Amino acid sequence: MKYACKNCNFRFEKDVDVEVMKCPYCNRYEAFRERSAEELLEEED
Numbered sequence: 463m464k465y466a467c468k469n470c471n472f473r474f475e476k477d478v479d480v481e482v483m484k485c486p487y488c489n490r491y492e493a494f495r496e497r498s499a500e501e502l503l504e505e506e507d
């Protein structure tokens with residue numbers, strides 16, 4: 463899973479699949495999972 467921090471824009475990858483996790487750069491819980499293109503397409507249904 464790829465994550466991007468809303469606070470500092472730091473991007474990283476983790477094997478865990480959660481909605482939001484702690485950013486290893488700024489240590490704030492503002493790193494949100496980046497959804498794949500497939501997931502975004504499904505949402506338009």
Ligand SMILES: [Zn+2]
Binds near residue numbers: 468469471472490
């Ligand atoms: Zn951060």
